[in-house]
Amino acid sequence: MYIGAAWQQIENVPSSINKSFANLKQSTDSEHPTMRLILIGPPGAGKGTQAEYLVERFQIPHISSGDMLRAAVAAGTALGKQADGFMKAGQLVPDELVIALIIERTAQPDCAKGFILDGFPRTRPQAEALAVDLEKAAVALDAVVLIEVPDGRILERVTGRRMDPETGDIYHVQFRPPPADIAGRVVQRKDDTESACTARLEKYHAETAPIIPFYSDQGLLKRIDGDTAPEIVTARIAATLNETTS
Template sequence: MRLVLLGPPGAGKGTQAQRLTTRHGIVQLSTGDMLRAAVAAATPVGLKAKDIMARGELVPDEVVVAIVADRIDQPDCAKGFVLDGFPRTPGQAEALGAMLTEKGLKLDGVVELVVDHSALVKRIETRVAEMTARGEAVRADDNPEALAKRLDAYKAQTAPLSEHYRKTGLLKEVDGMQTIDQVTESIDRVLGVAA
């Protein structure tokens, strides 16, 4: 099973990605983690990314796709993977599709967790209040103002990506405002897999 998981910050992508890996024996692939691992391992593409990042530039799509390509060639990805945080644009989606085609692979689905953005802001406010009450450290960007900016950026970037995958017939929308267990069940249902 090869999947892409879409959804705004706070929608529960990380939780659902972990559940998909456990339930279906696939690997969660975070591009940030893969990028750091490639740099640390000093792979050819990792060294290229390291130089780009050292200059303070964004890593170009072709380098990110090359890192994803290297990673999915690893034995633990043989049963499949769920991409979390990539692709972010239609251009990246096309590059990902071309790379998978070259490998004789294809995506089985793209699951978008559809959520109410104002409810996400309330969710963050509650989480921050609970963490503060317990005396836990709160991330600097874990506040309603930062979340609102991240949601705006997500909407601008992902609306075209959702449309891209809708046109390919791969997009499956799931109500991300359900309970965690209900979201998990809905994902399995739209993918046509047994729990």
């Protein structure tokens, strides 16, 4: 692609996003009343950023499995108390309990128009078990959005992150350098080292990647090229979901 064409693409992104989401919002309000999504992809692919866009556009909740567990424990629900017992014992919360919490969460009023589930499932057995319980609860997924980014680019993104220990602000040595007056105090977090990132990617490919064919076989998988600016990824998701609801 010529440089001029690339800049033209980026400059047109805001209007492209607005148009795609406007069409999609109209579809979800009438012909397709829900937008029930699972968001998957390798660590560092930008799932959190894209979830924020989707939440803002659809006014549906982002259900992060970790946040959901902590909220249930804090609220002292029956399932939350069970989860708290495992967590205090230093044990993993069993899959069946996590799934029960997801079903409970998706039954709440703010999920009437849909939700964005992130952080679960992480393995094929989890995906299969979740599918069974969602069907029992009469909750039909609309799409599973896979944000794809090559491992090399993930490493570039993650290992370049730097945090200001005084403010908690995150910068990037290449994409968002810290201001000169604080450049000397920013640090690399332990989770952002090359060894830590490589370990997470290896775990993703070994444990999580097998859920991709599972959702593909169900006709739910929507592949999104995430190796570009977040705004362009958003436009691609909007266009893909618009096709799904049309």
